[in-house]
Amino acid sequence: MAYFSQQLINAITLGAIYGLIAIGYTMVYGIIGMINFAHGDIFMIGAFISLIGFLICAALGINSAPLAIVLVLLMAMAFTAVYGWAIERTAYRPLRGSFRLAPLISAIGVSILLENYVQLAQGARPKPGGGSIVTGGFTLFSSDGFDVRVTWLQIVIVVVTVVLMAGFTWLIASTSLGRRQRACEQDMKMASLLGVNVDRTISLTFVMGAALAAVAGMLFLMYYGVVDFFIGFLAGIKAFTAAVLGGIGSLPGAMLGGLAIGLIEVFWAGYFSSEYKDVAVFAILVLVLIFRPSGLLGKPEIEKV
Amino acid sequence: MSVPLIAVEHLTMRFGGLVAVDDVSFTARPREITAIIGPNGAGKTTVFNCITGFYKPTVGRLTLRGDKEYLLERMLGHEIGQRARVARTFQNIRLFPGMTALENLMVAQHNKLMRASGMSVFGLLGLKRFRIAEADAVEIARRWLERIDLVADADRPAGELPYGAQRRLEIARAMCTEPRLLCLDEPAAGLNPRESAELNNLLVSIRDEDGVGVLLIEHDMSVVMKISDHVVVLDYGRKIAEGAPAAVRDDPAVIQAYLGTDDEALDA
Numbered sequence: 001m002a003y004f005s006q007q008l009i010n011a012i013t014l015g016a017i018y019g020l021i022a023i024g025y026t027m028v029y030g031i032i033g034m035i036n037f038a039h040g041d042i043f044m045i046g047a048f049i050s051l052i053g054f055l056i057c058a059a060l061g062i063n064s065a066p067l068a069i070v071l072v073l074l075m076a077m078a079f080t081a082v083y084g085w086a087i088e089r090t091a092y093r094p095l096r097g098s099f100r101l102a103p104l105i106s107a108i109g110v111s112i113l114l115e116n117y118v119q120l121a122q123g124a125r126p127k128p129g130g131g132s133i134v135t136g137g138f139t140l141f142s143s144d145g146f147d148v149r150v151t152w153l154q155i156v157i158v159v160v161t162v163v164l165m166a167g168f169t170w171l172i173a174s175t176s177l178g179r180r181q182r183a184c185e186q187d188m189k190m191a192s193l194l195g196v197n198v199d200r201t202i203s204l205t206f207v208m209g210a211a212l213a214a215v216a217g218m219l220f221l222m223y224y225g226v227v228d229f230f231i232g233f234l235a236g237i238k239a240f241t242a243a244v245l246g247g248i249g250s251l252p253g254a255m256l257g258g259l260a261i262g263l264i265e266v267f268w269a270g271y272f273s274s275e276y277k278d279v280a281v282f283a284i285l286v287l288v289l290i291f292r293p294s295g296l297l298g299k300p301e302i303e304k305v
Numbered sequence: 306m307s308v309p310l311i312a313v314e315h316l317t318m319r320f321g322g323l324v325a326v327d328d329v330s331f332t333a334r335p336r337e338i339t340a341i342i343g344p345n346g347a348g349k350t351t352v353f354n355c356i357t358g359f360y361k362p363t364v365g366r367l368t369l370r371g372d373k374e375y376l377l378e379r380m381l382g383h384e385i386g387q388r389a390r391v392a393r394t395f396q397n398i399r400l401f402p403g404m405t406a407l408e409n410l411m412v413a414q415h416n417k418l419m420r421a422s423g424m425s426v427f428g429l430l431g432l433k434r435f436r437i438a439e440a441d442a443v444e445i446a447r448r449w450l451e452r453i454d455l456v457a458d459a460d461r462p463a464g465e466l467p468y469g470a471q472r473r474l475e476i477a478r479a480m481c482t483e484p485r486l487l488c489l490d491e492p493a494a495g496l497n498p499r500e501s502a503e504l505n506n507l508l509v510s511i512r513d514e515d516g517v518g519v520l521l522i523e524h525d526m527s528v529v530m531k532i533s534d535h536v537v538v539l540d541y542g543r544k545i546a547e548g549a550p551a552a553v554r555d556d557p558a559v560i561q562a563y564l565g566t567d568d569e570a571l572d573a
Contacts, residue, residue, distance in 0.1 A: 176411070176415050176418040176419065176439070179404070179408055179411055179412045179415065180412065180415050182401065182403070182404055182408075183401050183404070183412045186401040186402065186403055186404070187399055187401060189359075189382075189399075190395075190399045190401070191401075191412070192382040192383045192386070193357060193358075193382065193383075193385075193386050193392070193393060194386055194392070194412060194413045194415075194478070194479075194482055195383055195386035195387035195413075195415070195416050195482055196383060196386075196412070196415060197383050197387075198382075198383060
């Protein structure tokens, strides 16, 4: 029981990070029907910028952990948002209205570009850092000589994620901006006729997704204390799996999917073998695509005749 | 003759070898309902698509007079709605089906809201000016829901509403953009006589109370003859007649286009 509880706590933490990344996939898919394969690398860039941010904070002598976290968070979100905007502007917008695969291929190109750019700029070796910002924790309970521990960092991760997700749900559901996004999602041409600037709305969607990926990047860095240029690939694909599992295009689906992927991965590693945890996750992707292609919360696609 | 609201001059639209609209010129005046009629395939919807920026005309000039002159053929899609203020509806209804009736009307007012929020995300975080603008927008949407008799259905997804209600909602949504020109593509299609009569009242009130110029494509002659001030008749992409409803109805060219040429008339 104690072991199970510990795994559950770890799984929720990991799931929260996947969920944050998955939102970026799902929002972009919802609005322009495209899988943004570069999104995982945006997450990686967010983690790197966070690392740089923490180093700057340390150099400036900012010792308060909450202050450093807020500053770095804002910095990472701002920079990564610019990346998201620029990528959409240069790699996807010119291809809008082109055949369906074109932006997808472009996205893979951007992904390779970002990975190589970071490898060149930052080096290929894993960079440690950020792991000692929030330390410590407390023992929730003990049984059978096993301590179930919750670290403060895990609490920070879950709280940040829950707050951001609640904020985003509110933004989409009940603000003018969210209404614009949903309108573009349902009928882009009609939204344009009503005077909605579709291009700007799409840009904003990318910016929002990238900002959330930056948050995930920072939390990832603090959790694992190490970052390299390749983390975006696996994390990105897993978050994509989460988005598909939850029903791509659905915001609550992305959160649920992220949580589910976190649970599967951690419990598989905890009870079976940690070598095959990724296999377990992707086996789920295959099963979902076969048996429930629209995901847990997605609407089935209706073929128009 | 007062200043026209929209002047369509020498509009020609070719798709490859097909000439859908051939050198059509007409004007529509403010505070009037101008009907465009003609047999199927006459090019009516193509004219609409040119006015609202769906197509770039092959030849021709489309001038809308508002606070200044807008050359519609040179404007981007969303600018036509946003700056020139032309709104339209479709033959096949294009509401946002997953959004509620109220939200559909709110989307149409987003430009106003965006201006109030200072064109930024920060406005969403509770600026007072923005909250007031949002409340105003809800109030305007409510008033339109009352006018189209859908208050009780405000929070139902638009896609679930009955057909006639969707038609009215689409017109209300177009009106929520505060247009100068409202283009309606067969608004009476599929309506029963009672709904059709309600629609007539709605259109007349839009003309008389809101003072908006209406451009109307319609097959239902009872609607056209009853409410339009001016009628333009197209056939095979060309304008064959124009004038007051009664005059157009008796025009031999129009009768011929609709009923075909009478053999005896040819013999005579």
